[in-house]
Amino acid sequence: MSGGEQPGLLPVEAALQRLLALAEAMPVADNERVALADADGRVLAEPLIAGLDLPPWANSAMDGYALCLADWTGEPLRVSQRIQAGNAPQPLQPGSCARIFTGAPLPAGADTVEMQENVVVEADGRVRFSEPLRLAQNVRAQGQETRLGEHLLPAGTRLGPIELGLAASLGIVELSVRRRLRVAVLSTGDELVEPGLPLGAGQIYNSNRRLLMAWLQRLGCAVVDGGILADDLESTRAALAALSDVDLILSTGGVSVGEADFLGVALREEGQLALWKLAIKPGKPLTCGQFRGVPVIGLPGNPGSTLVTFGLLARPYLLRRMGVQRVEPLGFALPAGFTWSKPGKRREYLRARLQNGRVVLHPNQSSGVLRSAAWAEGLAEVLEGTTLAEGDSLRFIPLSEILG
Ligand code: AMP
Ligand code: MG
Numbered sequence: 001m002s003g004g005e006q007p008g009l010l011p012v013e014a015a016l017q018r019l020l021a022l023a024e025a026m027p028v029a030d031n032e033r034v035a036l037a038d039a040d041g042r043v044l045a046e047p048l049i050a051g052l053d054l055p056p057w058a059n060s061a062m063d064g065y066a067l068c069l070a071d072w073t074g075e076p077l078r079v080s081q082r083i084q085a086g087n088a089p090q091p092l093q094p095g096s097c098a099r100i101f102t103g104a105p106l107p108a109g110a111d112t113v114e115m116q117e118n119v120v121v122e123a124d125g126r127v128r129f130s131e132p133l134r135l136a137q138n139v140r141a142q143g144q145e146t147r148l149g150e151h152l153l154p155a156g157t158r159l160g161p162i163e164l165g166l167a168a169s170l171g172i173v174e175l176s177v178r179r180r181l182r183v184a185v186l187s188t189g190d191e192l193v194e195p196g197l198p199l200g201a202g203q204i205y206n207s208n209r210r211l212l213m214a215w216l217q218r219l220g221c222a223v224v225d226g227g228i229l230a231d232d233l234e235s236t237r238a239a240l241a242a243l244s245d246v247d248l249i250l251s252t253g254g255v256s257v258g259e260a261d262f263l264g265v266a267l268r269e270e271g272q273l274a275l276w277k278l279a280i281k282p283g284k285p286l287t288c289g290q291f292r293g294v295p296v297i298g299l300p301g302n303p304g305s306t307l308v309t310f311g312l313l314a315r316p317y318l319l320r321r322m323g324v325q326r327v328e329p330l331g332f333a334l335p336a337g338f339t340w341s342k343p344g345k346r347r348e349y350l351r352a353r354l355q356n357g358r359v360v361l362h363p364n365q366s367s368g369v370l371r372s373a374a375w376a377e378g379l380a381e382v383l384e385g386t387t388l389a390e391g392d393s394l395r396f397i398p399l400s401e402i403l404g
Pocket of ligand 1: 188189191204206207208300
């Protein structure tokens with residue numbers, strides 16, 4: 001981590017690459033085994049390997065009749081057995097078919113299933129197949145999903161409902177996951193008061209603490225509440241020193257090289273400090289450093305800036321420290337439903353929604369405002385130095401892509 005100021009503005013990609021490099025230098029190496037029921041949101045520490053074939057045996061994809069097409073003469077067939085899901089079938093008697101239901105094992109000797117809608121059951125109980133048959137139709141072959149020993153998910157996969165369902169389908173009860181990252185949230189500013197207390201003159205409620213703590217929990221982090229830090233050097237030092245056992249100190253506010261930038265002073269004295277000026281709006285000032293060896297990221301204090309810089313920079317950093325490979329949100333090219341006539345020096349992330357397939361903006365893009373972010377479905381990216389006419393393509397990043 002190099003100290004000092006950057007000349008000019010640091011492009012978003014460059015800042016992200018630096019943060020990811022820092023994350024890769026300090027990966028979370030410890031793993032733990034957790035029950036599947038507790039694994040949602042965690043990161044796989046080892047690849048998920050199939051311990052059996054899926055499906056374990058050939059089975060029917062339909063309610064219908066199983067037969068041996070290779071031996072069939074075209075005549076109606078008598079029904080020699082009835083096989084429901086969960087039954088163990090007898091081998092198919094030659095010259096017969098089996099009544100079979102979805103998910104039931106195919107009897108030995110059968111190779112094809114016809115769905116019940118395409119058969120006629122004759123008066124004597126024999127079954128006539130009225131449509132042409134194709135070998136192996138409506139049969140789910142053994143191992144069609146996976147074979148024993150196949151790698152299904154790489155280490156570093158974030159586990160969600162689908163991955164947990166997949167693991168359960170293999171009979172897995174526990175998974176090895178990365179231990180949770182411990183992240184401390186510090187809010188700086190003499191003006192801040194926690195909800196529940198009365199507001200004094202000049203005071204505002206602390207919104208970033210709740211925003212970040214909820215977000216970090218969704219990311220599978222163990223959150224340490226660092227509370228509110230007054231704007232003074234002694235308490236800043238003391239607060240940082242009390243957080244020696246966390247993986248990251250995440251603070252908001254006090255990074256705009258103002259006179260109340262005590263975080264910067266403390267880091268400079270007892271760690272390292274890089275003050276980045278990012279080509280991002282909302283955002284711009286970001287502190288990246290460490291205090292007595294503990295990494296520190298200082299986000300700008302305006303809640304809109306906290307949202308954008310956490311979502312686009314700190315979130316990927318945290319995920320990469322957990323070993324996650326795909327850390328960047330998906331974005332979609334969509335037509336602008338607005339015009340942008342003044343090219344900016346910074347890349348803008350505008351609180352936006354989709355309306356009739358076009359991206360429209362909230363009228364209030366102030367960095368101090370969360371209400372427009374609550375209205376928004378995503379962030380519309382307007383690149384530095386560009387203008388847009390209605391219908392021009394831009395990248396739209398759904399908030400759902402970054403909030404979890
Ligand atoms: P700062 O970066 O400390 O100069 O803060 C920039 C703006 O964000 C100021 O208007 C602060 O009052 C506001 N702010 C800083 N921290 C918070 C917070 N935790 N919750 C709400 N607003 C904040
Ligand atoms: Mg402040």
